[in-house]
Amino acid sequence: MPSLVLVAIGGAIGALSRFAIDRLVTSYIGTTVLGILLINIVGSFCLGFIIGYWQIDREYAESSRLLLGVGILGSFTTFSTLTVSVVQMGSDGEFFRGFIYLSASIIFGLLAALIGMMIQKIIF
Numbered sequence: 001m002p003s004l005v006l007v008a009i010g011g012a013i014g015a016l017s018r019f020a021i022d023r024l025v026t027s028y029i030g031t032t033v034l035g036i037l038l039i040n041i042v043g044s045f046c047l048g049f050i051i052g053y054w055q056i057d058r059e060y061a062e063s064s065r066l067l068l069g070v071g072i073l074g075s076f077t078t079f080s081t082l083t084v085s086v087v088q089m090g091s092d093g094e095f096f097r098g099f100i101y102l103s104a105s106i107i108f109g110l111l112a113a114l115i116g117m118m119i120q121k122i123i124f
Contacts, residue, residue, distance in 0.1 A: 006067040006071060007074075009059065010071015011074065017076055023035075023121040033085050041105075045116040098120030
């Protein structure tokens with residue numbers, strides 16, 4: 001399958017998944033940044049797991065990298081939304097909240113990616 005098609009299919013799946021999860025979290029909690037925080041942590045975990053697998057099984061690495069890594073997880077996680085949310089919090093005078101959100105996103109994202117890679121090594 002051509003590279004652009006893999007990325008396009010994955011991108012559609014990832015974007016729709018991000019939208020659905022954010023709306024679901026918003027419907028239960030209300031307008032908050034927790035939906036995007038959750039999405040970025042889950043996406044980091046998944047990418048960490050997949051990268052660990054690609055290091056072992058390189059046979060399908062290119063096509064799955066395009067579909068899963070670039071397409072699905074690239075459009076599922078959203079650094080741009082994270083940064084805009086932090087800037088908006090700062091503009092609203094919520095500097096501490098913005099700092100906590102940014103710090104939690106980075107720290108938990110890194111931990112999720114590391115845990116994903118560690119779990120992948122245990123399984124495979």
